[in-house]
Amino acid sequence: MAVIDQPNQxxxxxxxxxxxxxxxxxxxxxxxxxLVWEVCARLFIxxxxxxxxxxxxxxxxxxxxxxLLLTHIGVSLMRILGGxxxxxxxAIPLGLLVGSFLTAKRVIDPYIHFLRFxxxxxxxxxxxxxxxxxxxxxxxxxMYATAFIVMVNxxxxxxxxxxxxxxxxRTFGASTWQIFWRVTVPSAMPSIYxxxxxxxxxxxxxxxxxxxxxxxSGLGYLIWTSKLYFKIDWMFVGIxxxxxxxxxxxYAWKMFGKHVIGRFVRTAANY
Amino acid sequence: xxxxxxxxxxxxxxxxRTSPMILSDVDLTIPEGEFLVLLxxxxxxxxxxxxxxxxxxxxxxxxxxxDGRTVEKPGKDRGMVFQDLDSALFEWLTVxxxxxxxxxxxxxxxxxxxxxxxxxxxxxxxxxxxxxxxxELSGGMKQRVQIARMLAMRPGIMLMDEPFASLDAQTRQRxxxxxxxxxxxxxxxxxxVTHDIREAINLGQRIILMSAGxxxxxxxxxxxxxxxxxxxxxxxxxxxxxQISKDIEEEVSKVWQ
Ligand SMILES: Nc1ncnc2c1ncn2[C@@H]1O[C@H](COP(=O)(O)OP(=O)(O)OP(=O)(O)O)[C@@H](O)[C@H]1O
Ligand SMILES: [Mg+2]
Numbered sequence: 001m002a003v004i005d006q007p008n009q010x011x012x013x014x015x016x017x018x019x020x021x022x023x024x025x026x027x028x029x030x031x032x033x034x035l036v037w038e039v040c041a042r043l044f045i046x047x048x049x050x051x052x053x054x055x056x057x058x059x060x061x062x063x064x065x066x067x068l069l070l071t072h073i074g075v076s077l078m079r080i081l082g083g084x085x086x087x088x089x090x091a092i093p094l095g096l097l098v099g100s101f102l103t104a105k106r107v108i109d110p111y112i113h114f115l116r117f118x119x120x121x122x123x124x125x126x127x128x129x130x131x132x133x134x135x136x137x138x139x140x141x142x143m144y145a146t147a148f149i150v151m152v153n154x155x156x157x158x159x160x161x162x163x164x165x166x167x168x169x170r171t172f173g174a175s176t177w178q179i180f181w182r183v184t185v186p187s188a189m190p191s192i193y194x195x196x197x198x199x200x201x202x203x204x205x206x207x208x209x210x211x212x213x214x215x216x217s218g219l220g221y222l223i224w225t226s227k228l229y230f231k232i233d234w235m236f237v238g239i240x241x242x243x244x245x246x247x248x249x250x251y252a253w254k255m256f257g258k259h260v261i262g263r264f265v266r267t268a269a270n271y
Numbered sequence: 272x273x274x275x276x277x278x279x280x281x282x283x284x285x286x287x288r289t290s291p292m293i294l295s296d297v298d299l300t301i302p303e304g305e306f307l308v309l310l311x312x313x314x315x316x317x318x319x320x321x322x323x324x325x326x327x328x329x330x331x332x333x334x335x336x337x338d339g340r341t342v343e344k345p346g347k348d349r350g351m352v353f354q355d356l357d358s359a360l361f362e363w364l365t366v367x368x369x370x371x372x373x374x375x376x377x378x379x380x381x382x383x384x385x386x387x388x389x390x391x392x393x394x395x396x397x398x399x400x401x402x403x404x405x406x407e408l409s410g411g412m413k414q415r416v417q418i419a420r421m422l423a424m425r426p427g428i429m430l431m432d433e434p435f436a437s438l439d440a441q442t443r444q445r446x447x448x449x450x451x452x453x454x455x456x457x458x459x460x461x462x463x464v465t466h467d468i469r470e471a472i473n474l475g476q477r478i479i480l481m482s483a484g485x486x487x488x489x490x491x492x493x494x495x496x497x498x499x500x501x502x503x504x505x506x507x508x509x510x511x512x513x514q515i516s517k518d519i520e521e522e523v524s525k526v527w528q
Contacts, residue, residue, distance in 0.1 A: 162358035167327050170345040172373030172424060182372070186363045263363045266406060 051233045056240065059233030068222075073241060076211065076218040079135070080203045081249070083142020087203075088196050091147040095154025095192070100184065105155075116148035120206045124213050138210050145206040146199040153195025157188030189264035193257055200253060204246050219245075272338050272348060272427040272460055274301040274324060280332035280486075281319060292331070293319050295486040299479065306454055306461045308471040310515070311481030311490075312523045317464040318354055320481075321430050324462060325351050337428070347377070350421030354432035354464070356413045360405040366416050367392070367401035373424045391423035394453050395446075410437035415446075425457065432464045447473045451499050468515050472508060473501050480515065483522040491518055 034053050041052035051059075063069040097104045098112070120141045127144075131137035161184055169179045211220025219238045226234035257269030276299040283290040293316045301307050309317045322328050323335055326345040335342045337349075345351075353359035361369050370391055374384045392398045395415035405413060414434040421429060435443045447470060454461055465471055471478045475495050482490040493515065497507060 164353050164355060164358040165361065167325075167345065168351065168353065168359045168420075169372075169376070171325065171347070171349060171351050171421075171426075172376050173347040174376045178376055182376075183361070186361070189363070263404070266362065266404065 048232060051236060056233050056236045059231070060237045060240075063222075063234060063237060069237075072217060072219050072222045072238070073245065076207055076220070077245065077249075079138050079142060079207050079210075079218065080200075083139045083207075084146050084196070084200055084203045086139065087143035087146030088150045088199065090143065091150035091195075092154050092192055094147075095151040095195075096158060096180075096185065096188070098151070099155035099158025099188070100180065112148060112151060116152065120145040120202075121209045124210050128214050133214055138207065138215070141210055142203045142206055145202045146196075149199040149202060150192065150195040153191045153198070154188060157191025157195075158184055160191070161187040186264055189261065190266075190268035193261070193265045193268050197250065197253055200249060201246065204242060208242065273303050274299075274335075274337050274428065274460065274462070276300070276320075276324075276333070276335050278333040279323065279330040279335055281316075281323060281328065282331050283319075283328075292486040293484060294323075294488065295332075296488050297333070299489060301460060301462060303460055304458060306451075306463065306474060306476045308475030308478045309462065309464045309481065310466065310468065310471045310478055310519070311487070312483050312519065312526060313466060314526075315481045315484045315522070316487040317466075317481060318432055321351070321432055321462060321464055324428070325349050325430055347373075347424060348426055349428045349430060350424055350426035352414065352417045352421055352429075352431040352434045354436075356410050356437065357405070359417060360413060362405045364404075365401060366397060366403050366405070366408070366419075369405070369416055370420045370423050373420060377424070387423050387425075391419040394422055395419045395449070411435070411442060411446075414438075418450075422453065422457070425459075427459050429454075429459055429461045431461065433466070434463075435470065436465075436467075443470070444473070448500050450474065455499070468512060468519065469503070471515070472497075472511055473503075478515065480518055480522075483525045490522060 037050075038053045041047065041050050047055065060069060063072075094108065098108050099105075123144065124141060127137040127141050131140055165183050165187060166179050169183050174182065207218065208220035208223070211218035212224040215221045219241055223235050223238035226232065226238065254269055257265045262269070276297055279297040280292055280295040282292050297320065309320065311317050319328075323330055324342065326342045326349065329335075329343060351359075361372060364372065367388060370388045371384055374387060379387065389398060392401060395418050397412065397415055397419060400408070400412065405416065408416065414437065418431070418434055421431075435446055438446065451474065463474055465474075472495060478493040478495060480490045480493070481487050493511065495501075495511065497505060501508060503509075
């Protein structure tokens with residue numbers, strides 16, 4: 001590995017690097033965008049449709065003072081990350097199974113390919129009837145949305161492991177079980193990693209829909225109820241936070257890929 | 272270990288469909304300790320024959336056995352250097368770890384493992400690149416990792432499929448010499464595939480020229496009675512080179528009429 005890739009080398013400089021080098025242009029771009037928005041919103045647009053950035057910021061402060069901001073963020077994040085992790089925990093072993101054994105594939109495949117086209121959103125009401133209005137139904141819906149994406153990616157990853165790797169392992173005397181753990185699973189890691197990244201995005205999609213339809217908290221709830229109270233600035237706070245949290249969790253996943261499981265996802269974490 | 276191939280024929284079967292015969296009536300005995308080179312035009316079935324010896328595929332007709340035992344599957348007694356540069360290396364492991372992979376599976380204790388790993392790496396001159404990952408290596412270096420990985424296992428039979436194909440002439444020659452000294456040092460039977468006539472003469476004690484496919488067989492066999500390292504200006508070297516060139520041209524022209 002190149003020296004610059006070592007975390008202990010980059011850590012002390014990370015913050016400076018963040019501000020000074022490649023990110024500088026991005027930061028300027030964001031600042032300019034916000035400025036244009038602020039000016040346009042003040043001069044040309046009815047604030048009911050698009051409040052200026054400063055008003056949205058004040059809305060966020062107001063929410064924070066009422067102890068609502070962090071609650072909504074925390075609740076949504078917990079549902080997203082919990083459902084996403086649990087869903088992956090179920091999907092990865094299943095994907096490995098389906099990818100490795102033809103019989104398992106034939107048994108499970110029809111269900112996967114039928115169910116994965118039914119959007120989680122279509123199941124919200126049903127899940128609430130089945131599992132109640134509490135956290136369980138919400139977590140399960142995120143799991144549902146996550147699992148199929150991760151499972152299909154995992155199975156695809158297993159399917160594309162090059163035969164030569166398995167053959168090479170066999171010339172070293174590896175058993176079927178050893179080949180599975182030491183060749184198949186590590187070879188499938190990039191696909192699993194990418195699958196989980198995609199699934200993270202759809203977790204956001206699902207949780208907002210669920211929270212709009214049936215919840216007493218969360219960012220989806222915030223956006224939905226703000227409309228009812230004509231608090232358009234609160235609605236924008238919710239929308240902003242979704243984008244921001246998505247960006248942040250995605251970045252965290254990327255850093256996890258680069259620095260924790262780097263050897264397994266050597267290029268998959270580059271974008 | 273002696274490899275004996277008796278009237279072997281082979282056709283690939285992929286998802287129920289059988290290809291035309293790739294090899295037919297191949298008869299070849301490779302005695303213990305021989306360095307044999309398989310030479311032939313592209314697509315004639317050199318890799319296929321190597322796969323049969325490795326036990327990746329089984330003959331459609333005939334018998335293939337090692338020391339009297341029929342070959343059915345791969346085993347530790349036969350090491351393989353794959354023709355493809357990338358697909359056979361474990362890209363999540365460093366060069367060192369790739370070489371240790373087989374030793375770990377074999378349960379070799381750590382100290383031994385490290386010694387054998389470093390020994391193998393230094394034989395192919397990669398000792399200083401142990402910490403790199405495969406995607407940080409050149410094509411020739413990747414092939415050398417494959418060779419080191421095989422050497423570390425000390426197989427009785429070494430199967431090598433054009434391992435030096437992606438190298439410049441100078442490096443290639445150096446590695447050919449290195450290959451011969453490794454083989455002299457550790458012994459064992461070597462089956463080496465190439466389509467480069469000079470490489471064949473530099474390496475082989477015996478050269479087997481395969482006929483063009485489909486249904487390829489053995490066209491001719493040449494004994495190379497020159498001492499290592501082979502002197503390319505030796506008249507016998509030149510005569511042999513011309514002879515093989517002529518024979519191979521005959522085969523290639525069949526494919527390209
Ligand atoms: N998996 C496969 N399925 C079907 N046919 C195959 C397969 N692999 C190789 N063949 C066919 O077998 C023949 C011999 O291929 P092979 O790879 O053994 O040739 P080769 O002599 O090694 O050629 P080269 O020097 O180009 O590597 C070719 O006609 C090829 O199309
Ligand atoms: Mg070949």
